[in-house]
Amino acid sequence: xxxxxxxxxxxxxxxxxxxxxxxxxxxxxxxxxxxxxxxxxxxxxxxxxxxxxxxxxxxxxxxxxxxxxxxxxxxxxxxxxxxxxxxxxxxxxxxxxxxxxxxxxxxxxxxx
Amino acid sequence: xxxxxxxxxxxxxxxxxxxxxxxxxxxxxxxxxxxxxxxxxxxxxxxxxxxxxxxxxxxxxxxxxxxxxxxxxxxxxxxxxxxxxxxxxxxxxxxxxxxxxxxxxxxxxxx
Numbered sequence: 001x002x003x004x005x006x007x008x009x010x011x012x013x014x015x016x017x018x019x020x021x022x023x024x025x026x027x028x029x030x031x032x033x034x035x036x037x038x039x040x041x042x043x044x045x046x047x048x049x050x051x052x053x054x055x056x057x058x059x060x061x062x063x064x065x066x067x068x069x070x071x072x073x074x075x076x077x078x079x080x081x082x083x084x085x086x087x088x089x090x091x092x093x094x095x096x097x098x099x100x101x102x103x104x105x106x107x108x109x110x111x112x
Numbered sequence: 113x114x115x116x117x118x119x120x121x122x123x124x125x126x127x128x129x130x131x132x133x134x135x136x137x138x139x140x141x142x143x144x145x146x147x148x149x150x151x152x153x154x155x156x157x158x159x160x161x162x163x164x165x166x167x168x169x170x171x172x173x174x175x176x177x178x179x180x181x182x183x184x185x186x187x188x189x190x191x192x193x194x195x196x197x198x199x200x201x202x203x204x205x206x207x208x209x210x211x212x213x214x215x216x217x218x219x220x221x222x223x
Contacts, residue, residue, distance in 0.1 A: 033209075042216060043201070044213075090155050092155075094209075097207070098144035100146055103148075103155035104155050106153075
């Protein structure tokens with residue numbers, strides 16, 4: 001029972017390159033989330049998915065796209081990476097609404 | 113790896129003492145609150161939650177207090193241990209899927 005897994009753990013991109021961050025869960029929860037974490041900014045929501053087939057923007061969606069492939073998987077894509085997207089990215093899952101979210105180990109992304 | 117970095121408020125306590133970490137929230141309509149612990153290089157870990165119809169909730173060695181009048185939340189850790197050293201975040205929500213996180217407090221435990 002791995003909970004929430006994320007790949008890759010680390011990534012370095014050049015400006016303009018694209019990549020997809022993967023998230024998978026075995027907790028059978030409906031809601032999945034992508035956050036970024038920057039120094040002094042706490043965790044900010046990029047996109048979330050309340051159920052398979054639905055996605056919604058969070059606080060900082062610009063420059064990102066998401067895909068809820070099935071109940072287990074939720075991917076985050078950077079089409080043209082920028083240095084401002086250097087951050088640590090966390091995927092989280094939960095029952096939605098007023099319930100806790102469970103976080104993956106994170107992906108540390110550096111864009112040069 | 114860092115969790116949140118350069119200008120985090122820091123609480124330093126001696127091992128065995130009690131710790132109190134505070135959080136001011138912004139939305140008076142928020143009705144659900146969570147505390148998370150984040151160790152270096154790891155994702156946030158759920159500690160305890162509380163709904164707005166409660167003032168206090170206790171877990172194992174932790175207690176969360178909610179004061180809705182002044183929009184204040186606190187996390188009390190009894191008999192603080194070196195393993196409690198981490199960054200602690202509060203989060204709030206108002207009947208939605210979206211949690212709003214605070215910027216965090218670093219807890220340092222000295223022997």
